[in-house]
Amino acid sequence: MKFIHTADLHLDREFEGVVxxxxxxPYKILEMIIDFAISEAVDLVLFVGDNFHCAHPSIKIQSYFADQLARLAEHEIQAAVIFGNHDYYRESVYWIEFPENVTVFKQESVESATxxxxxxxxVTISGFSYKHAHIYEDKISEYPSRNLEGNYHIGLFHGEFSGNNFAPANLSDMLAKDYDYWxxxxxxxxxxxxxxxIYPGTPQGRTKKEQTNFVVLGTxxxxxxxxxxxxxxxxxxxxLTLDLSLCDTLAQALTFIKSNLTETTAFYSLIFENYEKIAENLQEAIGNDGLIEELRQHYVxxxxxxxxxLVETVQARIVVPDFTLPAIDFAQIFTNLPPKKEIQKLLGDSDFQAEVMENLQLFASQQFDFENEDKVT
Structure with a gap:
């Protein structure tokens, strides 16, 4: 038996941080998975939850999902689908009928199908779907022991091995079921x-954190x-972290930066270091978005x-005593801003908060000398 295991497609989620x-x-990843399944002549494709990013997917994306699954039927490939915490299942929101080659687990209690x-x-498949955004109880105890009448037994599980909100599980309990594959x-x-x-990870990353973009091909x-x-x-x-120490001019820096942007299908975050020789002009070009606008003409x-x-080049500097950068009270900032969800989501994002602190530390290190070894903590 040959199968493909994928999860966390989040088909209706766009790339994040890309302006x-x-x-x-990003939803095109589903077509690539279906193409891969057909080319590998697999018997079964497993979709293990969060197929959509929300619990009320659009009619268009629902139809797209069903149409792609139907392509498998032409090659006698079956599919099994469960729903996760993002796309928790409610029959009332669906406008589609799933193709006959697709087995859908719609209940929050564990079910099995052969x-x-x-x-x-x-092959016997056991699994459950979320019907709410959270499941607080252990679900592994509901899974039956291995079905000895079939050739194989596979468990589908969308959840975590730590925490309390997403069907918290214990690995030893899972292995005790004696399934061929989880x-x-x-x-x-x-x-x-x-x-x-195995967790395959999301097959198409939407942010810089999601770097292991895999599906599992199993036999x-x-x-x-x-x-x-x-x-x-x-x-x-x-x-990419780029060392600009050999760049004596802005022209050399631009040529060097572009020479490192080799992938047309990459979304780049660039970190520059050792730019002493061009520090003032480089800082200005980044501050007024001049450099990023130039690079965005050809790259994402x-x-x-x-x-x-390490060696500062700013002429006007102030020596200050031992100093620790104070924490920012983002909760207090909330109270002074319009109560818009977009603003609250941004300020509450840990990456955004970390970036604010990094930029403050950078500014302080460039403008002041500190008695505690030139270091802002």
Whole structure:
């Protein structure tokens, strides 16, 4: 038996942190997965939750999902689908009928289905779908022991091994079920918890944090399991740290920067270091967005950032005593801003808060000398 395991497609979620218009649409990853399934002549494709980013997906994206699953039927490939915490299932919001080759687990209690594959083998699949945004109780105890009548038994599980909000599980309890394979979802980074217990990660990253963009191609026989991770993503987020110490002029710096942007399907975050020779003009070009606008004519640039200089070049500096940068009270800032969800979401984002502190530290290190070894903490 040959199968593909994917999870966390989030089909209706756009790329985040990208302000440029690009020809790339993240939902296209589903077509690549279906193409891959057909080319590999698999028997089964497993979709392990968060197929959509919200619990009320648009009619258009619902139809797209169903149409792509129907393509598998032409090649006698079956699919099994569960829903996760983002796309928790409510039948009332769906405008589509799932194709006959698709087995959908719609209940929050664990169910099992035995499928007869095109090669004549039988596989039992056990799983559940979220019907609410959170599940606080352990679900593994609901899974039945291995079905000895079929050739294989696979568990579908969307949840976590830590925390309390998303069907918290224990790995030893999962392994005790003696299944041939556990297909996991919810964690967006690939992680092999055990030989046959795998998170593939999201197949198409939407942010710079989601860097392991895989699906699992698995082969089960009576005596063995083989798994391989495959990257089908069209787009990858890349963070590059560029050393500008050999750049004596702005022209040299621009040429050097562009020479490192080699991937047309990469979304770049660039960090510059050792830019002493061009510090003042480089800081100005980043501050007024001149450099990022130039680079965005040919590349997708998420952001630019300067590392603090080891040898400062700013002439007007002030020596101050031992100093610790105070924490920012983002909760207090909330009270002085319009109560808009977009603003609250931005200020509450840990990455945004960290970036604010980094920029403050950079400014302080460039403008002042500190008695405590020139370091702002």
């Amino acid at each position: 440029q218009k690009t020809p790339y649409r 499928l007869c594959l095109k090669n004549g083998e039988k 297909a996991l979802g919810h964690i967006h980074l690939a992680n092999q918890m055990a030989r046959n217990v 089960l026989t009576a005596s063995a399991l083989e798994t391989d991770f495959h990257d089908l993503a069209e787009i990858h987020f890349e963070t 640039i998420v952001k630019l950032r300067l590392q603090p200089l």
